Amino acid sequence: MYNPVVSTGPQLIQPPAPAERNWLPMIIAVAIIVVVGGGLFLFLERGKSGSSVTPISAQPDSYAANLPITNLAMSESSNLAGGKVTYLDGHITNKGDHTVTGITVQVLFRNYAHEVAQNETQPLMLIRAREPYIDVEPVSAAPLKPGDERDFRLIFDTVADSWDNAYPEIRIVHVDSK
16 A cells, blocks of 8 residues: 655654743732722721721810710620621710811720720711611711700720720810801
8 A cells, every 4th residue: 555645753843932021011910909909908097987096185175065975875786797896875965055067086995904995086976867777977967056965876896805895985076066
């Protein structure tokens, strides 16, 4: 039999020359990750319950004497992340002659040595509705006129482990009025 295919032996196939790596897409991707991660970190740090820190030595607002806080009650619940949320509910009355449009409070949680374990400053939120769940709104949404009384709720996503579980100290450090 005649075989028209003639073998000439193994053929050497040269692999293609390695292409020069383009680093630009990798640099852009890393820069985007760093910017997004940094922005998310800053957002989460600044957005913790709208809280900030006021020095313990800060003086109460001059109008604070006209805004007595009474009927404090604390509760806690679990959140979806497996942590717990602490609530501080109370009642506030405007015994002054101004309409109050904003209240900022400082809340001091103490440890067993009566030292400050946690210092948080946040806007006072008024309870708008209790059914089907407790809904809150800023004081600016429903200003407190002279003689008005309202219930409020403060929400704490975290409380220091060293907290002694006693009621925290609440101080009104800023009042907006008209």
